[in-house]
Amino acid sequence: MATTHTLDVPGARLHYEVRGAGPLLLVMGAPMDAAAFAPLADALASDHTVVTHDPRGISGSLLEDPEQDSTPELRADDVAALLDALGAESADVFGSSGGAVTGLALVARHPGRVRTLVAHEPPVLALLPDAAERLVVVDDIVEAFHREGIGAAWKKFMASAGFDVGNDGGSTPPPGEPSEQDLANSARFFAHEMRGTSCYEPDVTALTAGPARVVVGIGVASGGLVTHRTSTALAELLGTPPVEFPGDHGGFLGQPKEFAEALRNVL
Numbered sequence: 001m002a003t004t005h006t007l008d009v010p011g012a013r014l015h016y017e018v019r020g021a022g023p024l025l026l027v028m029g030a031p032m033d034a035a036a037f038a039p040l041a042d043a044l045a046s047d048h049t050v051v052t053h054d055p056r057g058i059s060g061s062l063l064e065d066p067e068q069d070s071t072p073e074l075r076a077d078d079v080a081a082l083l084d085a086l087g088a089e090s091a092d093v094f095g096s097s098g099g100a101v102t103g104l105a106l107v108a109r110h111p112g113r114v115r116t117l118v119a120h121e122p123p124v125l126a127l128l129p130d131a132a133e134r135l136v137v138v139d140d141i142v143e144a145f146h147r148e149g150i151g152a153a154w155k156k157f158m159a160s161a162g163f164d165v166g167n168d169g170g171s172t173p174p175p176g177e178p179s180e181q182d183l184a185n186s187a188r189f190f191a192h193e194m195r196g197t198s199c200y201e202p203d204v205t206a207l208t209a210g211p212a213r214v215v216v217g218i219g220v221a222s223g224g225l226v227t228h229r230t231s232t233a234l235a236e237l238l239g240t241p242p243v244e245f246p247g248d249h250g251g252f253l254g255q256p257k258e259f260a261e262a263l264r265n266v267l
Helices: 034-044 072-085 098-109 131-148 150-161 180-198 204-209 226-238 256-266
Strands: 003-009 012-020 024-028 049-053 091-096 114-120 213-219 243-245
Touching: 003 072, 012 034, 012 072, 024 034, 024 072, 024 098, 034 049, 034 256, 049 072, 072 098, 091 098, 098 114, 098 180, 098 204, 098 213, 114 226, 114 256, 131 150, 131 180, 150 180, 150 226, 204 226, 213 226, 243 256
Parallel strands: 024 049, 024 091, 091 114, 114 213, 213 243
Antiparallel strands: 003 012, 012 049
16 A cells, blocks of 8 residues: 655655555656556565655646756756655665666765665667767657657657567557546656756766666566667676566566566665
Protein backbone atom coordinates (compact mmCIF):
# COMPACT_ATOMS: atom_id res chain seq x y z
CA MET A 1 0.00 0.00 0.00
CA ALA A 2 1.42 3.35 -1.04
CA THR A 3 0.94 6.59 0.86
CA THR A 4 0.81 9.77 -1.22
CA HIS A 5 2.39 13.10 -0.33
CA THR A 6 3.18 16.50 -1.78
CA LEU A 7 6.29 18.64 -1.41
CA ASP A 8 6.75 22.28 -2.34
CA VAL A 9 10.01 22.94 -4.17
CA PRO A 10 11.14 26.09 -5.99
CA GLY A 11 8.67 26.63 -8.82
CA ALA A 12 6.68 23.43 -8.34
CA ARG A 13 4.72 21.12 -6.05
CA LEU A 14 5.88 17.50 -6.29
CA HIS A 15 3.66 14.45 -5.94
CA TYR A 16 5.43 11.46 -4.40
CA GLU A 17 4.53 8.03 -3.05
CA VAL A 18 6.07 5.87 -0.31
CA ARG A 19 5.83 2.08 -0.01
CA GLY A 20 7.29 -0.64 2.17
CA ALA A 21 9.95 -0.69 4.86
CA GLY A 22 13.69 -1.12 4.91
CA PRO A 23 16.63 0.70 3.28
CA LEU A 24 15.56 3.77 1.33
CA LEU A 25 15.39 3.35 -2.45
CA LEU A 26 14.28 6.10 -4.83
CA VAL A 27 12.88 4.87 -8.16
CA MET A 28 12.45 7.45 -10.91
CA GLY A 29 11.95 8.19 -14.56
CA ALA A 30 11.58 11.26 -16.77
CA PRO A 31 9.06 11.84 -18.19
CA MET A 32 7.64 8.60 -16.73
CA ASP A 33 5.60 9.27 -13.61
CA ALA A 34 5.18 7.40 -10.33
CA ALA A 35 2.28 5.32 -11.66
CA ALA A 36 4.49 3.74 -14.33
CA PHE A 37 6.85 2.44 -11.64
CA ALA A 38 4.13 1.15 -9.29
CA PRO A 39 4.50 -2.56 -10.22
CA LEU A 40 8.29 -2.39 -9.76
CA ALA A 41 7.92 -0.44 -6.51
CA ASP A 42 5.41 -3.01 -5.20
CA ALA A 43 7.86 -5.80 -6.03
CA LEU A 44 10.63 -4.04 -4.09
CA ALA A 45 8.57 -2.92 -1.10
CA SER A 46 8.94 -6.17 0.85
CA ASP A 47 12.50 -5.24 1.83
CA HIS A 48 12.91 -1.56 0.89
CA THR A 49 11.24 1.74 1.58
CA VAL A 50 10.52 2.68 -2.02
CA VAL A 51 9.84 6.29 -3.01
CA THR A 52 8.52 7.20 -6.45
CA HIS A 53 7.51 10.63 -7.72
CA ASP A 54 6.10 12.52 -10.66
CA PRO A 55 8.86 14.69 -12.14
CA ARG A 56 8.14 18.42 -12.17
CA GLY A 57 5.50 19.30 -14.75
CA ILE A 58 4.40 15.67 -15.17
CA SER A 59 1.06 14.25 -13.94
CA GLY A 60 0.52 15.35 -10.33
CA SER A 61 3.64 17.53 -9.98
CA LEU A 62 2.41 20.98 -10.96
CA LEU A 63 4.51 23.95 -12.04
CA GLU A 64 4.06 27.60 -11.13
CA ASP A 65 5.20 28.41 -14.69
CA PRO A 66 3.97 25.76 -17.16
CA GLU A 67 6.44 27.06 -19.76
CA GLN A 68 9.49 26.35 -17.60
CA ASP A 69 11.91 23.88 -19.18
CA SER A 70 12.84 20.75 -17.27
CA THR A 71 16.56 20.02 -16.96
CA PRO A 72 18.40 17.15 -15.25
CA GLU A 73 19.87 19.68 -12.83
CA LEU A 74 16.45 21.00 -11.77
CA ARG A 75 15.11 17.48 -11.37
CA ALA A 76 18.19 16.48 -9.34
CA ASP A 77 17.60 19.39 -6.98
CA ASP A 78 14.00 18.21 -6.60
CA VAL A 79 15.21 14.74 -5.62
CA ALA A 80 17.61 16.22 -3.07
CA ALA A 81 14.65 18.14 -1.62
CA LEU A 82 12.71 14.87 -1.45
CA LEU A 83 15.55 13.33 0.56
CA ASP A 84 15.41 16.30 2.93
CA ALA A 85 11.64 15.90 3.32
CA LEU A 86 12.11 12.21 4.09
CA GLY A 87 14.75 13.04 6.71
CA ALA A 88 17.28 10.96 4.81
CA GLU A 89 20.95 11.87 4.49
CA SER A 90 21.36 9.42 1.61
CA ALA A 91 19.57 6.71 -0.39
CA ASP A 92 20.04 4.20 -3.14
CA VAL A 93 18.65 5.42 -6.46
CA PHE A 94 17.31 3.59 -9.50
CA GLY A 95 16.69 5.81 -12.49
CA SER A 96 15.58 4.69 -15.94
CA SER A 97 15.96 6.63 -19.19
CA GLY A 98 15.56 10.33 -18.36
CA GLY A 99 15.38 9.33 -14.70
CA ALA A 100 18.85 7.82 -15.05
CA VAL A 101 20.05 11.20 -16.32
CA THR A 102 18.42 12.81 -13.29
CA GLY A 103 20.37 10.37 -11.12
CA LEU A 104 23.67 11.24 -12.81
CA ALA A 105 23.01 14.93 -12.17
CA LEU A 106 22.07 14.15 -8.55
CA VAL A 107 25.38 12.40 -7.89
CA ALA A 108 27.32 15.27 -9.46
CA ARG A 109 25.40 18.13 -7.81
CA HIS A 110 24.75 16.65 -4.38
CA PRO A 111 27.77 14.58 -3.29
CA GLY A 112 27.06 12.17 -0.46
CA ARG A 113 23.32 11.97 -1.01
CA VAL A 114 23.49 8.79 -3.15
CA ARG A 115 24.89 5.49 -1.93
CA THR A 116 24.43 3.48 -5.14
CA LEU A 117 23.01 4.84 -8.38
CA VAL A 118 21.74 2.32 -10.89
CA ALA A 119 21.48 4.31 -14.13
CA HIS A 120 19.34 2.20 -16.46
CA GLU A 121 19.83 3.17 -20.12
CA PRO A 122 20.43 6.91 -19.80
CA PRO A 123 20.02 8.63 -23.21
CA VAL A 124 23.22 10.68 -22.89
CA LEU A 125 23.67 11.37 -26.59
CA ALA A 126 26.62 13.70 -25.99
CA LEU A 127 28.81 10.65 -25.34
CA LEU A 128 28.32 9.17 -28.82
CA PRO A 129 30.74 9.67 -31.72
CA ASP A 130 27.80 10.89 -33.82
CA ALA A 131 26.47 13.15 -31.07
CA ALA A 132 26.10 16.21 -33.30
CA GLU A 133 23.95 14.29 -35.78
CA ARG A 134 21.88 12.76 -32.99
CA LEU A 135 21.16 16.14 -31.45
CA VAL A 136 20.03 17.47 -34.82
CA VAL A 137 17.50 14.61 -34.84
CA VAL A 138 16.31 15.69 -31.38
CA ASP A 139 15.68 19.19 -32.74
CA ASP A 140 13.79 17.68 -35.67
CA ILE A 141 11.55 15.71 -33.31
CA VAL A 142 10.78 18.80 -31.23
CA GLU A 143 10.04 20.80 -34.37
CA ALA A 144 7.76 17.99 -35.62
CA PHE A 145 5.83 18.22 -32.34
CA HIS A 146 5.27 21.95 -32.72
CA ARG A 147 4.47 21.64 -36.41
CA GLU A 148 2.48 18.38 -36.65
CA GLY A 149 1.57 17.35 -33.11
CA ILE A 150 2.21 14.58 -30.61
CA GLY A 151 1.61 11.62 -32.92
CA ALA A 152 4.16 12.77 -35.48
CA ALA A 153 6.71 13.50 -32.76
CA TRP A 154 6.31 10.05 -31.18
CA LYS A 155 6.69 8.40 -34.59
CA LYS A 156 9.97 10.19 -35.23
CA PHE A 157 11.13 9.56 -31.66
CA MET A 158 10.53 5.82 -31.84
CA ALA A 159 12.28 5.51 -35.20
CA SER A 160 15.31 7.50 -34.08
CA ALA A 161 15.61 5.55 -30.84
CA GLY A 162 15.69 2.22 -32.65
CA PHE A 163 12.44 0.71 -31.37
CA ASP A 164 10.56 -1.97 -33.25
CA VAL A 165 7.05 -0.61 -32.79
CA GLY A 166 4.85 -3.36 -31.38
CA ASN A 167 7.73 -5.07 -29.61
CA ASP A 168 9.14 -2.31 -27.47
CA GLY A 169 8.74 -3.60 -23.92
CA GLY A 170 6.20 -0.91 -23.16
CA SER A 171 8.35 2.00 -24.29
CA THR A 172 5.82 3.45 -26.75
CA PRO A 173 2.66 5.21 -25.67
CA PRO A 174 0.06 2.58 -24.76
CA PRO A 175 -2.29 1.39 -27.53
CA GLY A 176 -5.76 2.84 -27.75
CA GLU A 177 -6.86 6.34 -26.97
CA PRO A 178 -4.39 8.19 -24.76
CA SER A 179 -5.82 9.96 -21.75
CA GLU A 180 -5.75 13.73 -21.40
CA GLN A 181 -2.93 13.29 -18.90
CA ASP A 182 -0.96 11.11 -21.33
CA LEU A 183 -1.29 13.81 -23.96
CA ALA A 184 -0.30 16.54 -21.52
CA ASN A 185 2.77 14.56 -20.37
CA SER A 186 3.81 13.90 -23.98
CA ALA A 187 3.45 17.57 -24.87
CA ARG A 188 5.47 18.53 -21.82
CA PHE A 189 8.20 16.05 -22.77
CA PHE A 190 8.60 17.21 -26.36
CA ALA A 191 8.24 20.95 -25.68
CA HIS A 192 10.15 21.33 -22.43
CA GLU A 193 12.11 18.23 -21.43
CA MET A 194 13.53 16.21 -24.32
CA ARG A 195 16.23 18.68 -25.34
CA GLY A 196 17.55 19.20 -21.82
CA THR A 197 17.76 15.49 -21.10
CA SER A 198 19.25 14.52 -24.46
CA CYS A 199 21.91 17.25 -24.37
CA TYR A 200 23.08 16.50 -20.82
CA GLU A 201 26.77 15.59 -20.61
CA PRO A 202 27.64 13.57 -17.48
CA ASP A 203 30.40 14.89 -15.23
CA VAL A 204 32.57 11.78 -15.29
CA THR A 205 35.06 13.23 -12.81
CA ALA A 206 32.32 13.86 -10.25
CA LEU A 207 30.79 10.43 -10.89
CA THR A 208 34.08 8.60 -10.32
CA ALA A 209 35.65 10.77 -7.61
CA GLY A 210 32.72 10.98 -5.21
CA PRO A 211 31.49 8.51 -2.59
CA ALA A 212 28.62 7.19 -4.72
CA ARG A 213 28.84 3.85 -6.50
CA VAL A 214 27.50 4.25 -10.04
CA VAL A 215 26.27 1.19 -11.95
CA VAL A 216 25.09 1.36 -15.55
CA GLY A 217 22.20 -0.96 -16.43
CA ILE A 218 21.37 -2.22 -19.93
CA GLY A 219 18.40 -4.35 -20.98
CA VAL A 220 19.26 -7.77 -22.38
CA ALA A 221 16.94 -7.07 -25.32
CA SER A 222 18.13 -3.49 -25.97
CA GLY A 223 20.87 -4.30 -28.46
CA GLY A 224 19.28 -2.32 -31.30
CA LEU A 225 18.51 0.79 -29.25
CA VAL A 226 20.43 4.03 -29.12
CA THR A 227 20.32 3.80 -25.31
CA HIS A 228 22.37 0.59 -25.55
CA ARG A 229 25.09 2.65 -27.21
CA THR A 230 24.86 5.54 -24.75
CA SER A 231 24.89 3.18 -21.77
CA THR A 232 27.90 1.29 -23.08
CA ALA A 233 29.74 4.56 -23.69
CA LEU A 234 29.03 5.76 -20.15
CA ALA A 235 30.13 2.47 -18.59
CA GLU A 236 33.40 2.64 -20.51
CA LEU A 237 34.07 6.18 -19.27
CA LEU A 238 33.32 5.11 -15.70
CA GLY A 239 35.59 2.07 -16.05
CA THR A 240 32.94 -0.34 -14.80
CA PRO A 241 31.16 -3.08 -16.75
CA PRO A 242 27.44 -2.56 -17.39
CA VAL A 243 24.93 -4.86 -15.68
CA GLU A 244 22.20 -6.59 -17.68
CA PHE A 245 18.54 -6.30 -16.70
CA PRO A 246 15.49 -8.19 -18.00
CA GLY A 247 13.78 -6.89 -21.12
CA ASP A 248 14.67 -3.78 -23.05
CA HIS A 249 14.36 -0.08 -22.29
CA GLY A 250 11.04 -0.61 -20.52
CA GLY A 251 11.81 -4.03 -19.06
CA PHE A 252 10.56 -3.07 -15.59
CA LEU A 253 7.07 -2.64 -17.07
CA GLY A 254 6.68 -6.13 -18.50
CA GLN A 255 8.73 -8.06 -15.95
CA PRO A 256 8.57 -6.12 -12.68
CA LYS A 257 9.30 -9.07 -10.36
CA GLU A 258 12.27 -10.30 -12.38
CA PHE A 259 13.52 -6.75 -12.77
CA ALA A 260 13.21 -6.15 -9.01
CA GLU A 261 15.27 -9.26 -8.28
CA ALA A 262 18.00 -8.12 -10.68
CA LEU A 263 18.01 -4.71 -9.00
CA ARG A 264 18.29 -6.30 -5.57
CA ASN A 265 21.30 -8.26 -6.76
CA VAL A 266 23.01 -5.05 -7.87
CA LEU A 267 22.22 -3.21 -4.65
